[in-house]
Amino acid sequence: MKKILFVASTLSHIENFHTPYLNEFNKQGYVVHVMGKPNNKAEILYADKILPIAFEKNMFSVKNIVIAFKISKIIKAENYDIISIHTSLAAFFTRLGIMLCFKKPKLVVNTVHGYLFDDKTSFLKRSIMLLAEKFTKCITDIIIVMNSIDYDIAKKHKLYKDSLYLINGMGIDTSLFPSISYENKIDIRKKFNFSEDDFILVYVAEFSKRKNQKFLLDSINKLVNDDLKNIKLLLLGDGQFLNELKIYSNTLGISENVIFTGYTRNTKDYYHIADVCVSSSRSEGLPFNIMEAMSIGLPIVASKVKGHTNLIVPKENGFLFEYDNTDEFCNYIKTIYNDKNLQHNMGTKSKQLCKNYSLEAVLPNIINIICNEYKSHL
Structure with missing residues (x-):
């Protein structure tokens, strides 16, 4: 019986983004194993075996070298037909483990959820990251990327042995993020103690340097000082800088305008009460938070970086501002605030564009890519 291994830095990543793929390979008769840092759950749907591997969140950790040797033993013992790798750190150390076991599976697929470098990254960091990709190229049969900039990077540096594919992300279940009527929007706002007159921005992201929430604060x-007193910013998520930014918000005197919800799985209701989805991120792969907001029918105002540029068509479903440009961001927010017709039309366009990124559209394509490549490698 054929065996496939899915690997990511955390098992939560696999559970959140790849469960439909585990199910599909199960249906096709594969034995499905998953590997990653354990989460709080004892099982993952459609996984025949869970392999807990405690990846350290540091590319230079000695523990990850030890983990690579552990992975090599597992791969040698399990004799996988396909290994599907996700997330940058896990991708490198898993491929290192494959190299160490001297027993390569028939197909190794590296799905890039966003290279951690681009042409704006410092020379040293970019060089190290590229070196890691080039070093493991020898066992990377195919690369699948999610945005055009990462596609150009992989193609320019030939970071794969055989094939390179560009996909529309892993797909979102649009049925989980439906649009609602204005009346329902107001009803939900009342439950969250927001008024009909509030102009609400929403950002769902881990609190990290890359996600750049300080810029939004x-x-x-600035917007409050420009007399947009009824503006609210909902920041969903947790992370390293959460408490620091709460303090910073109080220091600025905007604590009544910024709501920190903490981590929540119920993102849908927050999208439903929002007027605009925003993102200040330094770089992305193809962000689920933006696609979810598009499915709901929100305009998007996001930094002009990779990942965002594939999802946002300027002046159609939102605006792209130069990274860290406060004036430009604020001007775009004011433009939407002052034009309800524009807000409605951009939201409608978001819903239309989001169909291209639905699980229904994306999943069959990715399954076909992997299965066809596997057959060609037999």
């Missing part, structure tokens, strides 16, 4: 401060 500075921007809200």
Whole structure:
């Protein structure tokens, strides 16, 4: 019986983004194993075996070298036909493990959820990251990327042995993020203690340097000072900088305009009460938070970086601002705030564009890519 292994830095990543793929390979008769840092759950749907591997969140950790040797033993013992790798850190150390076991599976697929470098990254970091990709190229049969900039990077540096594919992300279940009527929107707002007159921005992201929430706090401060007193910013998520930014928000005097919800799985209701989805990120792969907001029918105002540029068509379903440009961001928010017809039309366009990124559209394509490549490698 054929065997496939899915690997990511955390098992939560596999559970959140790849469960439909585990199910599909199960249906096709594969034995499905998953590997990653354990989460709180004892099982993952459609996984025949869970292999807990405690990846360290540091590319230079000695523990990850030890983990690579552990992975090599598992791969040698299990004799996988296909290994599907996700997330940058897991991708490198898993491929290192494959190299160490001297027993390569028939097909190794590296799905890039966003290279951690681009032409704006410092020379040293970019060089190290590229070196890691080039070093493991010898056992990387195919690369699948999610945005055009990562496609150009992989093609320019030939970071794969055989094939390179560009996909529309892993797909979102649009039925989980439906649009609602204005009346329902107001009803949900009342439950969350927001008024009909509030102009609400939403950002769902881990609190990290890359996600750049501090920029949004500075921007809200400017908008409030420009007399948009009814503006609210919902920040969903947790992470390293959460408490620091709560303090910073209080220091700016905007604590009534910024709501930190903490981590929540119920993102849908927050999208439903929002007027605009925003993102200040430094870089992305193809962000689920933007696609979810598009499915709901929200305009998007996001930084002009990879990942965002594939999802947002300027002046059609939102605006792209130069990274860290507060004035430009604030001007775009004011433009939407002052034009309800524009807000409605952009939201409608978001829903239309999101169909291209639905699980229904994306999943069959990715399954076909992997299965056809596997057959060609037999």
